[in-house]
Amino acid sequence: MSDYMFVLDSHLTSEQSKALAEVRDAAEKANLNLFLTGGAMRDMMGGFPIRDLDFTVEGGTVKFAKLVAQQANAEVLSVDEARKSVELRFPGDVMASISMARQEKYPKPGGKPQILSATIHEDLRCRDFTINAIALSLGKASRGLLLDPTNGLGELSRKELRTVGNYTLYDDPARILRMIRFKTRLGFTVDERTLMQYNNVREAKLEQKIPAAAIKHELDQIAADPAAGDILKALEDEKLTTLIAPYLTGAKLNLGGFQKLQKARQSLPYGLNFGIDGKALFLFLLMEKLNAKERAQLAKAIDYSKEDVDGAHKLEAKANKLDKELSTAKLTRPSALYAILSKMPGEVLLFVLMRSNHRLALDRVKNYLQKYLPMAQEVSPRDVVGAEPGTPKFQKLYAQMIAAKLDARPKKVVVEEPPAPPPPNTRRSASFGR
Secondary structure: OOHHHHHHHHHOOHHHHHHHHHHHHHHHHOOOEEEEOHHHHHHHHHOOOOOOEEEEEEOOOHHHHHHHHHHHOOEEEEEEOOOOEEEEEEOOOEEEEEEEOEEEEOOOOOOOOEEEEOOHHHHHOOOOEHHHOOEEEOOOOOOOOEEOOOOHHHHHHHOEEOEOOOOHHHHOOOHHHHHHHHHHHHOOEEOHHHHHHHHHHHHOOHHHHOOHHHHHHHHHHHHOOOOHHHHHHHHHHOOOHHHOOOOOOHHHHOHHHHHHHHHHHOOOOOOOOOOOOHHHHHHHHHHHOOOHHHHHHHHHHHOOOHHHHHHHHHHHHHHHHHHHHHHHOOOOOHHHHHHHHOOOOHHHHHHHHHHOOOHHHHHHHHHHHHHHHHHHOOOOHHHOOOOOOOOHHHHHHHHHHHHHHHHOOOOOOOOOOOOOOOOOOOOOOOOOOO
């Protein structure tokens, strides 16, 4: 195993490792060159937790990705036929993308690109920022080989953002939103040439050419980011939140609500397997200060689905109902609290942490997240005996094992006191005083 593969393994959760293995094995069977790229490599080499798995394949992608989804029981979330890119959700709420290695050639600033199949080296040299232009080969013959043609590792070590080319932001102005997101999330500076390019793009008002689909994609990325509030504040400082909606600034931007959400997220233990619909929380807060007409206009402009908007609207009612139950119910055992909260979506629990005024409800949610849920995840389904996985009997036995662990009284640790030292010898020795 190469050093880079060891570093990768140390950064992945168990669910991410399983998803990566599924994609890697499928690529070997299909005789395709597979690489880990983009944000996954940036986060790994920068020492950040890996949020999503970004795969790049030399060759056909869409058919391959759908085959992977079928074999790995993953859900296909979206397909970009133009860029031959597929978004997937693997078991354990692992998000991943499988994309074709490609070149994008822009006939004019902000124009529609011509997309061509390419090698991995050509792909990396056409990306946005150097920190996103690093790849790790996952193929059998070259597994662990690092590719860094634009010196992205250098920028990571200097904590600096630099575009791959001199026209990167001109070609696709949506990248200015990404630049501010990375700058805020990672705490990086922007190198002088990139900053000059950014200022020239703004002076030419090329941000007005960013399509609604690109803005929506960027909002989805912000919604999944723990620092969403800070990113929106940075965008407002650059007078870019009005691209989302002209009235989305000042008091209507609800930065106070996003700061409370960021504080609530701090209650989540690191590495916890805990699914959260970040989009529902994000949309609720984004629309909370708007009137009904403005909400409808925003949803239409960014093309949010009715399901997305309804999910955001219903979130508050679900959280209020849970808040009331937690603040009044008599729960004498940890397993009783676990039975209630383990069925609740993660975004509802975060909403309670963000808005509840009941100390008992807050304490119970925090105990569940920080104590009972980690304990429950120590019980493996492999420990269940006497029933076939997936059957009602299996689920019942599994739930009983979790309840037994949660309700077990901690063993008393008996500390044996050391024997008392003998009394001091007060008799003088024969030679004393001679």
